Amino acid sequence: MKQFYNLKSLLRLSSLFVLLFSVITVVNSCKKDDDDEFQDHVVQFSAKATTGSEIISVVTQVGTAQNTIFSTPTAPLKEGWTSGDMWVNSSQAQINFAANAMLPQENSELTITLMIDGEVVRTAKVTGKGDNKVVKFAYSFLEP
Numbered sequence: 001m002k003q004f005y006n007l008k009s010l011l012r013l014s015s016l017f018v019l020l021f022s023v024i025t026v027v028n029s030c031k032k033d034d035d036d037e038f039q040d041h042v043v044q045f046s047a048k049a050t051t052g053s054e055i056i057s058v059v060t061q062v063g064t065a066q067n068t069i070f071s072t073p074t075a076p077l078k079e080g081w082t083s084g085d086m087w088v089n090s091s092q093a094q095i096n097f098a099a100n101a102m103l104p105q106e107n108s109e110l111t112i113t114l115m116i117d118g119e120v121v122r123t124a125k126v127t128g129k130g131d132n133k134v135v136k137f138a139y140s141f142l143e144p
């Protein structure tokens with residue numbers, strides 16, 4: 001009878017250890033899930049053209065939200081345009097940026113730049129003479 005009692009006691013004790021181990025495992029795994037893998041970033045776009053050039057339009061797209069800015073006689077973009085600081089979460093994944101300009105000379109340039117958290121992460125430029133020179137790029141937060 002005493003052996004049966006010890007076996008029953010050992011079974012209860014081992015069940016208690018298994019339950020305790022399970023609870024600790026679940027609690028630790030939930031702590032890892034609380035960590036947010038996406039972060040907020042300060043994003044700024046800029047488009048610059050050489051003197052005498054005129055930027056016709058600028059298109060920015062963050063995720064699915066697109067914004068187009070046109071040069072008008074009352075609000076010309078002339079040689080440059082800069083967006084304000086935008087807070088963008090890296091869950092948006094994709095950022096697209098494009099601009100087009102009238103470049104009057106063969107050595108005229110149109111350059112677009114994307115800055116994230118104060119650092120230049122992508123730049124593209126087009127050079128030459130033309131009424132509608134276009135430059136564009138895409139950036140992904142998911143790229144290594």
